[in-house]
Amino acid sequence: MRYAMAVDTKKCVGCSDCVVACQTENKVPVGYCRDWIVEVTDGTYPQLEMEIRSERCNHCENAPCVRCCPTGASHFAEGGIVLVTPNQCIGCGACIASCPYDARFPHPDGHVDKCTFCIHRIKNGLKPACAAVCPTKCIYFGDLDDPNSEVSVILKKRKSKTLIPEAGTVPHLYFLI
Amino acid sequence: MTNRRDFIRITAYGAGAFAMSGGFLQAVKAFSSPEKSGALKVDLTRTPTYCEICFWKCAGWVYKSEDGKIWKIIGNDEDQHCNGRFCPRGTGGIGMYADEDRLKTPLIRTGERGKQVFREAGWDEALEYIASRMKTIKANHGAESLALFTHGSGSSYFTPLLKAFGSENIAEPSYAQCRGPRDDAFLWTFGEEVYSPEITDIRDTKCLVLIGSHIGENMHNGQVQEMSDAIDKGATIITVDPRFSTAAGKSKYWLPIKPSTDIALLLSWIHEIIYNEYYDKKYVERYCLGFEQLREHVKTFTPEWAYGITTLAPDLIRKTAREMADASPAVIVHPGRHVTWYGDDTQRTRAIAILNALLGSWGRRGGFYRPVRITLPSHPMPEFPVPGKTWTDLFPGQYGAATGVVSNAMIDASIPGNNPGYPIKGWIVNGTNLINTIPNQANTLNAIQNLDLLVAIDTMPAEITGWADVVLPECTYLERYDTLRTGPHRKPAIALRMPATEPLYDSKPGYWIARELSKKLGLENYFPYEKQEEILDWQLKQIGSSLDEMKKTGVKTFEREADDLYYAPDEEVAFATDSGKIELYSAAFEGLGFDPLPKYTPHEEPPDGFYRLIYGRAPMHTFGRTANNAYLTDLMDENTVWINPKIAKIWDLANDQYIWLQNQDGVTSEFPIKVRITERIRWDSVYMVHGFGHAQKQMKRCYGRGASDTQLITRALVDPLMGGTGMRGNFVTIVTEKAEKEVAS
Incomplete structure (x- = not known):
């Protein structure tokens, strides 16, 4: 089982609903967030193009954060989900420095925090909060090993990319372009 | 960043990184519930609500944690408005409830107006004070001299209170400051407005034309969802906007029009569609009136003619x-929502209505669907007294095509120097921050200084509460019942809002406030029930449901009585216009002394060194009312002014630099605003999101953050047809250093 997410940049309007839904679902303190919006505009008026992305932890197959964690707090859970065990985390910040996607932050409770793909929800057959709330339905989630999963189907159908592939992290967060 | 590439990480961790008129809507009489009661389980951890953060009123569930605190708000899967998905504002609705800056107790002014010197009062004393002032106004000037300005659910209680008192001067700024021109244009053309949620059939459209309408930035949930569905299905989007909006980024065609010239574009589109015989001939012949006059009228409005005006290439x-x-009839030329721009807005939206008629999209799949709604029985009530005077007697002969009450007329009538037919002497203001809603703040403040009574009822302190004589703290939508939501949609439906928790502080529901005030006025027979839930239960039982059932489901959707979401082929349709036809040529307008067909009139252009001020929405905020919400402020805590790189170069501006803006009347923004240099805006305009630059210090998170567009909109271009205040005729220049900080009033 390999969980993955695909975000359709052609549909995302950058409303940040994914951010608030994650904050409330996971009780992320106000002022912090596990996912965020990036908006990139290219071109010169009036020949313009814009890409909007909902970004978060890439749940890399070759995750530098897991490799560099001195305590084992950062680890792979089922389906390749990268997690942090708060009470094993000493807050050293090595993982924050190693992440090419800037996806981790120091939680005010003293541990490092990040996206969990809402593992507590997917265990109950629910989608991650961001995917469940998105008004444009631009976030697809599922198991890459299941050819019929929503994410496998859409990745087969559409052109996609990952971020900073040259880092060799093998991300599980795809962007449909 | 360089001029050629904007890069914005919007959120980063750590840093805070109505009533329907006519016979065109069927009241549903026979009901068939999709689910029989008894089979449903009650989930004790969640209570139903519908959202009050904006007017879309999505239905959802409020979940609580084990500790009994509100945890999250999630959309109701059965709801047509949201399809189980709330927008960021609705998801962040908890922030409204949890805001520590909320109004907490009734306040009575003790100092000079506007100086915000109040004393705390009990409810009884505050209501007694209001009632006594109301009675004095009635005795001295007549009941009509009391006006109500309202927005949102509170309208359901304060409207009957005012009517019972003897005044029909009840205005929603959402009419003359927002969607009024569009509603009137469609009413006068099709005999029917476009409602809220709009009846645009976006999910099945093949071509969506947005004219200054920035769906995706205005987070009108159902429309955003359907636009996404339409993108999935390969629909063509055409966006007309001086700014490269989010929707423009999703469009096949972006038409970066010169602001204020939209009517010229619309007329040339009409010309193209008529003279190339693209129009739906059968539809026009069967349903429309005045085609020949229209054809003659647009004869010379070629794309080449429009090019010189709009700067848009004829080929485009x-x-x-x-x-x-090619998409007709599955095409929507979107009527827009906030359309009070240049003072000829009714005529512009008339041109949009006409274009839709020519394309045969009204009443057709992928165009505009036929809405239905439930009419709930009202509990028998005493008749309201008939007022001797209404708002049309304030300035007789003005705004002849208006179908709503013009809020700015009531404000103007509060100023004796304007010689109104009779004076407005008291305002009750509920759920609308008039200071930042109505253009020309000086005029509004002048009006306030002439009042005998100003009551502000709201959940949050705002500029308007600072000017009030009495402030009443209403509890938030998460702490109260409200009237059942019965708005029109594809299927008739009702939604329940019930309290998820007890009201915080000494705040009270609007129903309670209106009822208690009615007692002080001897009008309690208009509020026969002590508790609102008693009315709701009574109403629900009349239609075969109950409060208990609705508590379990939140939403109840019914089937349409007939398969009539669209007109049947060759259906005979009686439109609710004078002629019974779609009036391309408006004899009614002609009779009122207005142009029977839309004309393009040039508007004033910015003087040298000035830029047209354009404003809009951000998806995570609703007007100014969410500006202090912790969750939403975390996403966006100030607005920026969008400036084209060419202009930035002239003024030697850098990204993130704070500047002030000064308008054509010498008014300078009270607070500085951050520069955003971007290719996404024309060089003749600047853009900012509305709802920032709050001067109310009691809103601690948003005070002084960003600039207020309303402050800079001192000039209103008033629509002579219906009184709408056009707000895009203001020009600003750039001030990089402000000599002296002005003292906030």
Whole structure:
């Protein structure tokens, strides 16, 4: 089982609903967030193009954060989900420095925090909060090993990319372009 | 960043990184519930609500944690408005409840007006104070001299209170400051407005034309969802906007029009569609009146003619007209929502209505669907007294085509120097921050200084509460019942809002406030029930449901009585216009002394060194009312002014630099605003999101953050047809250093 997410940049309007839904679902303190919006505009008026992305932890197959964690707090859970065990985390910040996607932050409770793909929800057959709330339905989630999963189907159908592939992290967060 | 590439990480961790008129809507009489009661389980951890953060009123569930605190708000899967998905504002609705800056107790002014010197009062004393002032106004000037300005659910209680008192001067700024021109234009053309949620059939459209309408930035949930569905299905989007909006980024065609010239574009599209015979001939022949006059009228309005006005290439105008024709009738030329721009807004939206009629999209799949709603029985009530005077007697002969009450007329009538037919002496203001809603703040403040009574009822302190004589703290939508939501949609439906928790502080529901005030006025027979839930239960039982059932489901959707979401082929339709036809040529307008067909009139252009001030929405905020919400402020805590790189170079501006803006009347923004240099805006305009630059210090998170567009909109271009205040005729220049900080009033 390999969980993955695909975000359709052609549909995302950058409303940040994914951010608030994650904050409330996971009780992320106000002022912090596990996912965020990036908006990139290219071109010169009036020949313009814009890409909007909902970004978060890439749940890399070759995750530098897991490799560099001195305590084992950062680890792979089922389906390749990268997690942090708060009470094993000493807050050293090595993982924050190693992440090419800037996806981790120091939680005010003293541990490092990040996206969990809402593992507590997917265990109950629910989608991650961001995917469940998105008004444009631009976030697809599922198991890459299941050819019929929503994410496998859409990745087969559409052109996609990952971020900073040259880092060799093998991300599980795809962007449909 | 360089001029050629904007890069914005919007959120980063750590840093805070109505009533329907006519016979065109069927009241549903026979009901068939999709689910029989008894089979449903009650989930004790969640209570139903519908959202009050904006007017879309999505239905959802409020979940609580084990500790009994509100945890999250999630959309109701059965709801047509949201399909189980709330927008960021609705998801962040908890922030409204949890805001520590909320109004907490009734306040009575003790100092000079506007100086915000109040004393705390009990409810009884505050209501007694209001009632006594109301009675004095009635005795001295007549009951009509009391006006109500309202927005949102509170309208359901304060409206009957005012009517019982003897005044029908009840205005929603959402009419004359927002959607009024569009509603009137469609009413006068099709005999029917476009409602809220709009009846645009976006999910099945093949071509969506947005004119200054920035769906995705205005987070009108159902429309955003359907636009996404339409993108999935390969629909063509055409966006007309001086700014490269989010929707423009999703569009096949972006028409970066010169602001204020939209009517010229619309007329040339109409010309193209008529003279190339793209229009739906059968539809026009069967349903429309005045085609020949229209044809003659647009004869010379070629794309070449429009090019000189709009700066849009003739080829682009031709291609986009063709795209619409190819998609017809599954095409929507969107009527927009906030359309009070240049003072000829009714005529502009008339041109949009006419274009839709030519394309045969009204009443057709992928165009505009036929809405239905439930009419709930009202509990028998005493008749309201008939007022001797209404708002039309304030300035007789003005705004002849208006179908709503013009809020700015009531404000103007509060100023004795304007010689109104009779004076407005008291305002009750509920759920609308008039200071930042109505253009020309000086005029509004002048009006306030002439009042005998100003009551502000709201959940949050705002500029208007600072000017009030009495402030009443209403509890938030998460702490109260409200009237059942019965708005029109594809299927008739009702939604329940019930309290998820007890009201915080000494705040009270609007129903309770209106009822208690009615007692002080001897009008309690208009509020026969002590508790609102008693009315709701009574109403629900009349239609075969109950409060208990609705508590379990939140939403109840019914089937349409007939398969009539669209007109049947060759259906005979009686439109609710004078002629019974779609009036391309408006004899009614002609009779009122207005142009029977839309004309393009040039508007004033910015003087040298000035730029047209354009404003809009951000998806995570609703007007100014969410500006202090912790969750939403975390996403966006100030607005920026969008400036084209060419202009930035002239003024030697850098990204993130704070500047002030000064308008054509010498008014300078009270607070500085951050520069955003971007290719996404024309060089003749600047853009900012509305709802920032709050001067109310009691809103601690948003005070002084960003600039207020309303402060800079001192000039209103008033629509002579219906009184709408056009707000895009203001020009600003850039001030990089402000000599002296002005003292906030």
